Amino acid sequence: MRRATLDVSALPSLVFGARAPIWWGVVGLLLIEGTALALVAAAYLYLRLNFEAWPPPGTPPPRLGAATADLVVLLASVLPMALVDRAARREARRPAWLALLVVIALGAVSLALRIPEFHALGCRWDSHAYGSVVWTTLGMHTAHVLTSTVENVLLAALLLAGPLERKHYVDVHVNALYWYFVAGTWTLVYALVFLGARWL
């Protein structure tokens, strides 16, 4: 029996970016998370129409200090994460975890800043619909920073001490994609929750 064959044994087994299935999986996750965030933003704008003044009388516009510092921290964290990403693509273990530790430190600062940020909202979630939507939006983003930081810690531990396999570099690489999303969406959440209360 003679039959045409296509020999794939020489193909690689470690690839990055859009070639890797997990990259598509993470993009799918980001589409879901992004849609959810966009819908919360839509709800914010929809509820705005019910109010004459925004925020409602008795509630001051949120103070900007902590949130603005957070903006600087999260945007700054993109740079070390880009280094993590580059190191992962080169399969360079030590530079990867070194830069990842910097991202984790910045993530921890961002999480610490959340406490003054919630205080800065100047109302409770059960004060009125404005309070409900700003607490929810900020809470949703905080949950993302938290889960992403936990993921960073796990990956750093794996890079530092774990039984590392080559395929884990792809995980480190796509984890960067998730972090970019978390850091990037803060600009939108910041604009909506902290500037929106002044400008809308």
Add this chain to the structure above:
Amino acid sequence: MSVVAAPDRDGEAHDRAALALTWATPRGLRGWLSTANHKAVATRYVVSAFVFFALAGVLALIMRLQLAWPESRLIGPDLYNQIFTVHGSTMMFLFAVPVMEAMGIYLVPLMIGTRNVAFPRMNAFGYWTYLIGGGLLWIAFLLNVGPDTGWFSYVPLAGPAYAAGKRVDIWAQMITFTEIAALVAGVEIVVTTLKFRCPGMSLNRIPLLVWAMLVMALMVIFAMPAIMIASTMLAMDRLVDTHFFNPAEGGDVLLWQHLFWFFGHPEVYIIFVPATGFVSSLITAFARRPIFGYPAMVLALISTGFLGFGLWVHHMFATGLPQLGESFFTAASMMIAIPSGIQVFCWLATLRSGRIVVRAPLLFALGFIALFVLGGLTGVMVAAVPFDLQAHDTYFVVAHFHYVLVGGAVFPLLGAILFWLPKMTGRMPSESLGRWSFAVLFVGFNLTFFPMHRLGLAGMPRRVYTYLAQTGWAGGNLLASAGAGVMAVGVLLFAANIAWTPGRGTPAGADPWGADTLEWSVPSPPPAYNFVYLPVVESRTPLWTTPTPAVVTGLRTDVPEVLVTDAIDATPDHRHVLDGPSMWPLLTALASGIGVIVAIFTPWGVTLGAVLLLITLTGWFWPRGVPVSDTARERA
């Protein structure tokens, strides 16, 4: 590609044995709980979904029994409210969407020539999450805390002011479970379809069913977040006193309707689009020719996917929206008739120009065309605002959406089950039982739902537990109830056929229908690894054009390795080792289940769930054992 001596018979037997060992699921309970094989997970999904279908069907029968006569005292209003809510919620969230995705999870890897889905363990996790959600709803219902505010749980009725107790919270958390499961399956289907197609299966060669599954999965990804956000807001309004839907504090009840229908309308197409894929497969196989107008069919599917997101406001015409908005959504709603019309035309053209072989599955596809055209026509009617205002919340709407959902999705699904049953079980279903079940179901369906058009036009509102004799609705209701009984007989006949097949059906062989797509090239039931050698595809109908295709060699057989290809052209890109069976998906689903169920009672459930999830996800993620990806070949 090179023409060399293909693996000889000894070599092939050796590879087959190695693959069987590598892809095997462990034996016993542990193996059953830990399997990540797409066929095992999908089979469970389909069986579970049909169990929920039967349960919700029993509720429908109880409702029809109650409504058969005016002023019936069989069940009271409170139980009736729970029954129609649990019926609708079960059919939509626990049957229709899961069963369509499950069929995709079973069929897509086989149809595109690969060994499993992209993320096998996530797939198993999705199933367990779904099962917990379904169990939650039904256990609550049996304990008399079933939700009672309708499948779309409108506020303010479902809000804290009017719905005391935990009934609506049960509904909201059931949503959380089923949407997580739906989203997981959606991402699985998208990534599997785009990255795991066998060489040569460029996007313009994938079977229409796979296109339908891809469009459906993408719709899931963009639609389901809306219901998750909405149900979370509802749960928070009820549990921690937020005011999203409370007008007294600046909230808005219409916000609920917008969010719900931004999901709810695409949901209809999420159910319907895969069904059109089944019809295309069935008609191709039984008309013995490639589908007429493949590019038009693909474009129709894609445009349905987009248009499906521009229609949601037509569910809200009765809420007093601005006229400009109403006109826009009327136009969009009527526009969706265009791609649907194109599909119907292509199916009819395929049949007209084919050599038709009439088999029971084809009857279901033909029945679908008739019923769907009727449901589509009433859809165009209710898309017009003046008519909608008259028919809104009447039995006319009940008739319309049952024609669309039962006629447009359940009929093709039943045809698909009969069609692929030989593949799944290795045995042929009974042809005569198949035909009888179709005939009885078709008659019963029309007897049940056609009179409802008339009842709706005569003013009978939805969701009433009884009515007065003077209304003149008794005749139509009795007819509908009798029809429901006939439908039940049809379902039982169908179920008997399914139950009879695995034990007593005649052996099917690989390709009992003479069909065209790759799943028919492997034994029935397919082995765990699907293909001994992944095929190379040269046309849209590989089994008809190249009976002995070229094959892929060089994949490892000692680890669960698959071939990943380019998303557009399916040119071979790299080799990829998939994850095997594991208990962690089940444990993770249980962890999230505990968190979400506790959150019905206290917000600390979220914290508890987060901690449990951290533990289980760490266990899931943390590597153990011998690394498989670092081959000697690569280290060299």
